[in-house]
Amino acid sequence: MSTNKIAAIIGGGVIGGGWVARFLLHGWDVKVFDPAPDAQRKINAVLDNARVSLPRLSDVAMPAEGKLTFCDSLAAAVADAQWVQESVPERLDSKHQVMSAIQAACPADAILASSTSGFMPSELQQGAVRPEQIMVAHPFNPVYLLPLVELVPSAVTDMALLDKAKNILTAIGMKPLHVRKEIDAHIADRLLEAVWREGLWLINDGVATTQEIDDAIRFGFGLRWAQMGLFETYRVAGGEAGMAHFIAQFGPCLKWPWTKLMDVPELTDKLVQTIAEQSDAQSGMYSIRQLERIRDSNLVGIMRAQKQTQWGVGELLNAHDKRLQQLG
Amino acid sequence: MSTNKIAAIIGGGVIGGGWVARFLLHGWDVKVFDPAPDAQRKINAVLDNARVSLPRLSDVAMPAEGKLTFCDSLAAAVADAQWVQESVPERLDSKHQVMSAIQAACPADAILASSTSGFMPSELQQGAVRPEQIMVAHPFNPVYLLPLVELVPSAVTDMALLDKAKNILTAIGMKPLHVRKEIDAHIADRLLEAVWREGLWLINDGVATTQEIDDAIRFGFGLRWAQMGLFETYRVAGGEAGMAHFIAQFGPCLKWPWTKLMDVPELTDKLVQTIAEQSDAQSGMYSIRQLERIRDSNLVGIMRAQKQTQWGVGELLNAHDKRLQQLG
Numbered sequence: 248m249s250t251n252k253i254a255a256i257i258g259g260g261v262i263g264g265g266w267v268a269r270f271l272l273h274g275w276d277v278k279v280f281d282p283a284p285d286a287q288r289k290i291n292a293v294l295d296n297a298r299v300s301l302p303r304l305s306d307v308a309m310p311a312e313g314k315l316t317f318c319d320s321l322a323a324a325v326a327d328a329q330w331v332q333e334s335v336p337e338r339l340d341s342k343h344q345v346m347s348a349i350q351a352a353c354p355a356d357a358i359l360a361s362s363t364s365g366f367m368p369s370e371l372q373q374g375a376v377r378p379e380q381i382m383v384a385h386p387f388n389p390v391y392l393l394p395l396v397e398l399v400p401s402a403v404t405d406m407a408l409l410d411k412a413k414n415i416l417t418a419i420g421m422k423p424l425h426v427r428k429e430i431d432a433h434i435a436d437r438l439l440e441a442v443w444r445e446g447l448w449l450i451n452d453g454v455a456t457t458q459e460i461d462d463a464i465r466f467g468f469g470l471r472w473a474q475m476g477l478f479e480t481y482r483v484a485g486g487e488a489g490m491a492h493f494i495a496q497f498g499p500c501l502k503w504p505w506t507k508l509m510d511v512p513e514l515t516d517k518l519v520q521t522i523a524e525q526s527d528a529q530s531g532m533y534s535i536r537q538l539e540r541i542r543d544s545n546l547v548g549i550m551r552a553q554k555q556t557q558w559g560v561g562e563l564l565n566a567h568d569k570r571l572q573q574l575g
Numbered sequence: 576m577s578t579n580k581i582a583a584i585i586g587g588g589v590i591g592g593g594w595v596a597r598f599l600l601h602g603w604d605v606k607v608f609d610p611a612p613d614a615q616r617k618i619n620a621v622l623d624n625a626r627v628s629l630p631r632l633s634d635v636a637m638p639a640e641g642k643l644t645f646c647d648s649l650a651a652a653v654a655d656a657q658w659v660q661e662s663v664p665e666r667l668d669s670k671h672q673v674m675s676a677i678q679a680a681c682p683a684d685a686i687l688a689s690s691t692s693g694f695m696p697s698e699l700q701q702g703a704v705r706p707e708q709i710m711v712a713h714p715f716n717p718v719y720l721l722p723l724v725e726l727v728p729s730a731v732t733d734m735a736l737l738d739k740a741k742n743i744l745t746a747i748g749m750k751p752l753h754v755r756k757e758i759d760a761h762i763a764d765r766l767l768e769a770v771w772r773e774g775l776w777l778i779n780d781g782v783a784t785t786q787e788i789d790d791a792i793r794f795g796f797g798l799r800w801a802q803m804g805l806f807e808t809y810r811v812a813g814g815e816a817g818m819a820h821f822i823a824q825f826g827p828c829l830k831w832p833w834t835k836l837m838d839v840p841e842l843t844d845k846l847v848q849t850i851a852e853q854s855d856a857q858s859g860m861y862s863i864r865q866l867e868r869i870r871d872s873n874l875v876g877i878m879r880a881q882k883q884t885q886w887g888v889g890e891l892l893n894a895h896d897k898r899l900q901q902l903g
Contacts, residue, residue: 484716
């Protein structure tokens with residue numbers, strides 16, 4: 248009998264599959280429950296990608312892979328888990344049903360985390376028998392490579408359990424960001440939503456195509472944001488006078504009537520079709536599988552490059568290498 | 576007498592200095608006009624950074640540096656220039672005065688480009704003697720490393736001159752993005768403005784600090800955006816079903832009442848002070864010069880990493896290497 252730690256992954260889509268890979272390749276046993284007929288095939292495809300890319304981030308050996316089990320029932324998956332991760336579709340009623348089923352079968356001291364990108368933990372806790380066990384752990388795709396996890400407790404979440412969650416996430420190479428105040432969509436997706444909204448306007452008004460918007464990002468500020476965020480970038484851009492100078496210079500722009508930012512374009516069938524066609528023209532020559540591998544190769548290269556400067560994600564990866572070395 | 580091409584740089588701040596470095600290190604003679612007493616010192620500081628970092632992007636030798644001249648008058652700087660780049664502060668009346676002075680002294684067939692982040696070329700052309708000569712060439716800091724330039728003509732800009740500008744920008748290692756429709760703030764800064772606005776709300780409401788927002792970016796979607804933009808990332812995230820699936824899943828979120836995105840926080844003294852203090856707590860242990868070098872090292876590493884996959888910025892750098900090799 249294995250004495251390994253057990254993670255239960257409920258819902259095996261792109262995000263659930265990423266969690267499977269993240270835990271499994273860090274030596275956890277993983278039990279999956281997803282009733283979809285092709286869940287096993289999809290998760291194995293994610294694992295294929297992860298097995299190629301994740302070990303390349305480390306300069307030391309990863310632990311031996313844990314054992315992967317596909318379970319026939321949710322109860323069987325969560326019964327002995329220390330970590331239960333819910334990644335079902337974003338509907339509050341589904342989430343409540345799943346939380347209830349999980350809590351009926353999982354250990355009372357397990358971490359029960361949701362991958363929700365939109366809901367607040369207090370919403371997920373509604374009607375729960377043990378609300379203190381529930382928190383949000385919102386990861387970013389591809390979960391097996393990107394370090395960020397937004398970790399969000401509500402006022403009733405057990406803070407000792409939150410600390411335990413931080414330690415576990417760190418141990419599997421992630422960067423838990425404790426979101427101190429509950430808010431719809433947490434932090435990162437609020438920023439992404441703002442860009443998405445403006446991007447839709449630009450397409451809707453015929454200003455730019457998906458390709459042009461993507462190029463405006465990846466040949467410019469996207470490169471900056473891979474290592475410094477918004478505010479630190481601007482601190483530096485302010486030049487020798489720093490942040491105060493920058494705000495004095497840039498701040499007034501907020502008064503400009505860039506009104507498109509203030510409104511939501513209607514997502515008509517026509518707009519959806521335009522986006523899909525432009526996206527096909529941009530990337531239709533690659534399969535999704537090929538794009539995933541290009542993305543993963545680039546992400547590994549980008550993150551490894553930062554190990555030299557011991558900065559941001561590089562500092563995190565180097566610290567993780569040390570931990571792996573001590574374990575191994 | 577030099578037969579080199581000449582770029583005139585009008586305004587030698589962070590952006591102007593970056594243009595100086597970009598042209599000079601690609602073998603152009605550069606003539607600078609900036610009446611500020613410390614312009615020469617500041618530009619030399621930018622050049623010091625650029626000389627360390629820019630050549631590291633190439634696997635072949637850069638051309639010999641051009642000749643740098645600080646001019647006593649604007650007329651002297653632009654007299655023999657093939658490219659005139661205006662980078663003075665963002666006030667339309669100043670821009671009009673400078674454009675007028677430039678056109679009184681520069682060759683009629685020179686490219687006259689503005690670094691403006693906000694104004695449309697047709698606004699800059701108001702009252703100009705040769706409006707067809709004027710276009711926007713909006714770069715991103717650090718100009719000597721980041722490839723993106725938003726190249727924006729108005730309806731009266733000479734399109735042959737625009738093509739010439741594209742070729743020159745490509746020859747100095749940049750990625751000209753032809754913005755086909757005039758719009759306030761072009762493309763990238765509209766997206767940045769959306770994030771900036773939402774970031775200010777998060778700070779204003781005490782949800783997150785500058786450090787937390789920056790971490791939410793650089794450990795997550797910032798890494799993605801260094802190589803794929805918004806739409807391509809989502810195409811992949813949609814999984815095997817691709818873009819249409821993603822929009823069907825994510826699109827409805829736009830209906831949610833994330834109302835903060837729809838309003839502008841007032842930039843009170845208190846908010847400015849909060850941001851400046853949080854930024855000091857985050858990065859005050861580094862000088863701006865140190866942060867610039869960390870940033871530049873990371874940018875070089877991130878961009879070089881992509882040369883392996885021949886994708887995006889990597890493809891661009893490899894093509895640039897070939898051009899440099901053919902010249903050298």
